[in-house]
Amino acid sequence: MGAGRNLPEDGRDTAAVADVNPAVDYRQIFLGANDAILIADLESGLILDANSRLCGLLHRAREELIGAHHDAIFAASPRDDASFDRAVDILQVSRQPGVNKNFLLRADGQAVPVEISTSLSNQAERILATCIVREIAEHERAKAGLAASNALLNAIGTLQSRFIGSVPMNTLLKEILESFLSLTGSEYGFLGESFQTSDGMPYFKVQVMSDSVWSAVTRDFYARNAPIGLEFYNLDGIFGVILKSATPIVFNDFSAHAARHALPEGHPPISAFVGLPMTNAGETLGFIGLANRPQGYDAELLDFLKPLLAVCGSLIGANRASQWRQGAESELRRQAMVFNNISDAVILTDHEGIVLDCNPAAISMLGTSKKRLLGVPFDFALSPGDDTAHQVRTAIAAVDREGGWNGVLSVERGDGAQGVWDTNVLPLHDDAHGSSALVWFNHDITERRAAQMKLAKRTLELNAIADLSPDGFVFIDRNSRVTYVNPAFEQVIGLRGKLILGISREGFEKAMSELCEVMAAGTTQRIDGDETVLLQLGRPKFTLLKRTQRILCDESGVLEGTVQYYRDVTQETEVDRMKSDFLSTAAHELRTPMASVFGFSELLLRRKFDSDKQREFLEIIHRQAGQLVSLVNELLDLARIEARAGKDFKLSEYDLAPIIRHSVAELYRPDGELAFNVVIPEQLPRVLVDSDKLQLAIGNVLGNAVKYSMGKGVIDVGVIRREADGGPQIGVLVRDRGIGMAPEQIARIFERFYRADASGKIPGTGLGMSIVKEIIGIFKGTVDVRSAPGDGCEITLWLPVAAALNAVGEKGER
Amino acid sequence: MEYMANDVMAHEKRILIVDDHPELRLLVRESLDDGNGAYLFQEAGNAAEALAALPAFCPQLVILDVMMPGEMDGYRLCELIKSDPVLVSTYVVLLTARGQKADVEKGRAVRADLYLIKPFSPSILIAAVEEAFAQLR
Numbered sequence A: 001m002g003a004g005r006n007l008p009e010d011g012r013d014t015a016a017v018a019d020v021n022p023a024v025d026y027r028q029i030f031l032g033a034n035d036a037i038l039i040a041d042l043e044s045g046l047i048l049d050a051n052s053r054l055c056g057l058l059h060r061a062r063e064e065l066i067g068a069h070h071d072a073i074f075a076a077s078p079r080d081d082a083s084f085d086r087a088v089d090i091l092q093v094s095r096q097p098g099v100n101k102n103f104l105l106r107a108d109g110q111a112v113p114v115e116i117s118t119s120l121s122n123q124a125e126r127i128l129a130t131c132i133v134r135e136i137a138e139h140e141r142a143k144a145g146l147a148a149s150n151a152l153l154n155a156i157g158t159l160q161s162r163f164i165g166s167v168p169m170n171t172l173l174k175e176i177l178e179s180f181l182s183l184t185g186s187e188y189g190f191l192g193e194s195f196q197t198s199d200g201m202p203y204f205k206v207q208v209m210s211d212s213v214w215s216a217v218t219r220d221f222y223a224r225n226a227p228i229g230l231e232f233y234n235l236d237g238i239f240g241v242i243l244k245s246a247t248p249i250v251f252n253d254f255s256a257h258a259a260r261h262a263l264p265e266g267h268p269p270i271s272a273f274v275g276l277p278m279t280n281a282g283e284t285l286g287f288i289g290l291a292n293r294p295q296g297y298d299a300e301l302l303d304f305l306k307p308l309l310a311v312c313g314s315l316i317g318a319n320r321a322s323q324w325r326q327g328a329e330s331e332l333r334r335q336a337m338v339f340n341n342i343s344d345a346v347i348l349t350d351h352e353g354i355v356l357d358c359n360p361a362a363i364s365m366l367g368t369s370k371k372r373l374l375g376v377p378f379d380f381a382l383s384p385g386d387d388t389a390h391q392v393r394t395a396i397a398a399v400d401r402e403g404g405w406n407g408v409l410s411v412e413r414g415d416g417a418q419g420v421w422d423t424n425v426l427p428l429h430d431d432a433h434g435s436s437a438l439v440w441f442n443h444d445i446t447e448r449r450a451a452q453m454k455l456a457k458r459t460l461e462l463n464a465i466a467d468l469s470p471d472g473f474v475f476i477d478r479n480s481r482v483t484y485v486n487p488a489f490e491q492v493i494g495l496r497g498k499l500i501l502g503i504s505r506e507g508f509e510k511a512m513s514e515l516c517e518v519m520a521a522g523t524t525q526r527i528d529g530d531e532t533v534l535l536q537l538g539r540p541k542f543t544l545l546k547r548t549q550r551i552l553c554d555e556s557g558v559l560e561g562t563v564q565y566y567r568d569v570t571q572e573t574e575v576d577r578m579k580s581d582f583l584s585t586a587a588h589e590l591r592t593p594m595a596s597v598f599g600f601s602e603l604l605l606r607r608k609f610d611s612d613k614q615r616e617f618l619e620i621i622h623r624q625a626g627q628l629v630s631l632v633n634e635l636l637d638l639a640r641i642e643a644r645a646g647k648d649f650k651l652s653e654y655d656l657a658p659i660i661r662h663s664v665a666e667l668y669r670p671d672g673e674l675a676f677n678v679v680i681p682e683q684l685p686r687v688l689v690d691s692d693k694l695q696l697a698i699g700n701v702l703g704n705a706v707k708y709s710m711g712k713g714v715i716d717v718g719v720i721r722r723e724a725d726g727g728p729q730i731g732v733l734v735r736d737r738g739i740g741m742a743p744e745q746i747a748r749i750f751e752r753f754y755r756a757d758a759s760g761k762i763p764g765t766g767l768g769m770s771i772v773k774e775i776i777g778i779f780k781g782t783v784d785v786r787s788a789p790g791d792g793c794e795i796t797l798w799l800p801v802a803a804a805l806n807a808v809g810e811k812g813e814r
Numbered sequence B: 001m002e003y004m005a006n007d008v009m010a011h012e013k014r015i016l017i018v019d020d021h022p023e024l025r026l027l028v029r030e031s032l033d034d035g036n037g038a039y040l041f042q043e044a045g046n047a048a049e050a051l052a053a054l055p056a057f058c059p060q061l062v063i064l065d066v067m068m069p070g071e072m073d074g075y076r077l078c079e080l081i082k083s084d085p086v087l088v089s090t091y092v093v094l095l096t097a098r099g100q101k102a103d104v105e106k107g108r109a110v111r112a113d114l115y116l117i118k119p120f121s122p123s124i125l126i127a128a129v130e131e132a133f134a135q136l137r
Helices: A026-032 A050-057 A087-095 A137-164 A169-184 A216-225 A238-244 A299-341 A359-365 A378-382 A386-402 A446-468 A485-494 A504-514 A570-606 A611-644 A656-667 A691-709 A743-747 A768-778 A802-810 B005-010 B022-032 B049-056 B074-083 B100-107 B123-135
Strands: A036-041 A048-052 A098-105 A113-121 A125-137 A188-196 A203-210 A230-232 A249-253 A271-280 A283-291 A347-351 A355-358 A404-412 A417-429 A434-444 A472-477 A483-484 A516-518 A525-527 A529-536 A543-553 A561-568 A652-655 A675-679 A687-691 A712-723 A727-736 A781-789 A793-800 B013-018 B040-044 B060-066 B091-096 B114-118
Touching: A050 A113, A050 A125, A137 A169, A137 A299, A137 A561, A169 A188, A169 A203, A169 A299, A169 A529, A188 A802, A203 A216, A203 B022, A216 A378, A216 A781, A238 A283, A249 A359, A249 A793, A271 A299, A271 A561, A271 A691, A283 A299, A283 B022, A299 A570, A299 A802, A347 A359, A347 A378, A359 A434, A378 A404, A386 A404, A386 A417, A386 B114, A417 A446, A417 A656, A434 B060, A472 A485, A483 B091, A485 A525, A485 A712, A504 A516, A525 B040, A561 B005, A561 B114, A570 A611, A570 B022, A570 B123, A611 A768, A611 B022, A652 A656, A656 A675, A656 A691, A656 A712, A656 A727, A687 A691, A691 A727, A691 A768, A712 A793, A712 B060, A768 A793, B013 B049, B022 B123, B040 B049, B060 B074, B060 B123, B074 B100, B091 B100, B091 B123, B100 B114
Parallel strands: A675 A712, B013 B040, B013 B060, B060 B091, B091 B114
Antiparallel strands: A036 A048, A036 A125, A098 A113, A113 A125, A188 A203, A188 A283, A203 A230, A249 A271, A271 A283, A347 A355, A347 A434, A404 A417, A417 A434, A472 A483, A472 A561, A516 A529, A525 A529, A529 A543, A543 A561, A652 A687, A712 A727, A727 A793, A781 A793
């Protein structure tokens, strides 16, 4: 197309015709020309001729074209490209000489970009337009491709530099999406990534989406979801298909899918859609969805986008790796810090128990160095010996079998002392190789163990002491609750532990105050902070209790609790009182005769008395000295019987009759003043007694009968029998007809030093009947007293019959 | 020992001896009797007898046993004497076999003037009685 073909300004110049060379067969040139040529009548717009090249270009027959209006072959511009002329302007444009760009319409409807050189000529009153048409499709494509490639490269370069420049990922994703939108000319789109929930469920999250607002609903939809990203857990639809597919999926006729994939309310309408999966190292990380490219999405476009898509996949992959690495690094740092600073000994071994690593705590606990620990069998590092080796083997076996082990390991500590570790063993998982090592977490519980054992032992000891103690213990804790009572307490107080355990101090004290009385306030003593008080218990039986209370405080003086200690002092208090009473009474009884002896003898020594007086005084001295002797003897008898509780009694079976007769004979005076009426059968059951002691008892009873008869009447001595609970008994009965006793005198008859005679005329020590009672008691007998004032007195000494004693023995009481 | 009724109040030194043991009463009297009738004696075998004797005999000095048969013991009698406005100045000697500290303190509590423990030395009793009368004078 030479520039010289331009028409003059008026457009009606015929200069071109002048160029016609008659020797040239223009027809052949026209038909065979390499360029497509179209000749049309400018006025009518009808096509007059077309060469074969044009026919080939338009995929039409020459006959079809000739006579057709030229509009039929001009296509509307498929692209809004200023470099192409609009079809509507074709005539006018075509009138202009020069080169125009335009589109011709192919038979299949495809627009073919062309460059048209038009020249005009007048022939037979018609203006003919001769258009030389050159297909420029290849050129155009190359040019557009270049521009797109530039844009693509630009996009890739930008994105990579942005990524390296640490632009926030979301911004980068936004830029990626924008690149895709502009590169493809899509109306809108989104970019999302696939993730997994913590429990392994995959989901798709839209990270960025284009801000295309169609309606209030859409605006709202976008405003709600754009900043946070939409998450899709149902991946059965398109999203799932795209994510599973490693290659782009195109829906150029999206409405056909609309029924299957209903769009949410407010979603912009979609005509064409493409899903572009972004992959990295064979893994689909997400996809870019683009919609509504006017010309749809084709393979060419997808090929074109491949590099950018690959870059995007790499960027997202790199970002994820970087995030993971950062996380892993900080996790590792954190773990290392824990490992190095934890107070527990942490040791890594392989599955054979060889130490691979250990932390500082382990080194210090074992008192060794890291160098000496590494590569050594764990059990040997702990404590050389079969026991530890066995423990470690057991632990490793348990980890292999059950995935973990917890137990106690014996360990030889750095200072040579034996220690105990509470150990947890876990397999260390390595994604690539499974369990490659074991981690031993060891907590030193030596001290705790020792303390626990000491405590347990101490508790055992204390429990044994408290359980066996005859004294009662009550423990009240710091919260003023009764937390312990021992069996002795329950027994002595008669309060069941079940009823008082857990009750408050107030409740306990109230219960106690109902049972016992605090003795005179003056009896409260405080010694070293312990408070002692005497309590008197009315039931279950009269008991005197000494309660000592100690308040327990810890080292810092904080109240820990209170221990109450109850000792039954009834016996000792009573015995003390009786002893003291006995002693003072005995002293008094001894002092009275002694006063006569001492006083009269002094008078005799100091002054002169006539012989009558001297004799009177000496008689008194003699009589009182005799009384002293009796007193001393009887006191000794009584003391001996009491103290030895009959242990020096020589018990054997005796006939009763000779003992009674002998006792009577001892007292019988032949002067006839006394009359004994002794009635004893020859055959009497035998009794188990000490004959001397029984004779002493009978003698005392007979002596009293004689003294209190005052020489009046006969004294009966006999034997009677009865059946008692313990078997048959035989009674030695002595009856006098003397002054007798009143009931209150009878009640005191066995009291030490008590004397029924208040006048002092009847000699005696007041110990005789006490001795009788002690002796008969040792023979397991009893003493009956029957008397009335002025009506004499009847005393019966009941003794078990020996056969009965034997029978009891034979019955096997023990 | 025997005296005429009208002699009683005329006699300056009247002593009441209260003891359930006759030989002890005899011992006290023999100890104090110098043969010249320096003292006028009356005896009682228990507290009741003593109480009965007191108003008529009106002794300046009472020698009193503590443990005696009957309702009342020596302490109680001493207490009665010392709380009676007429008898309060009577000098009371407790002469008893009860020699423990608590007994002596009890004697002091009932305001006895002197506490002597049996057995006693007659010469000490004599001195004590002479001293008492010296005070009374």
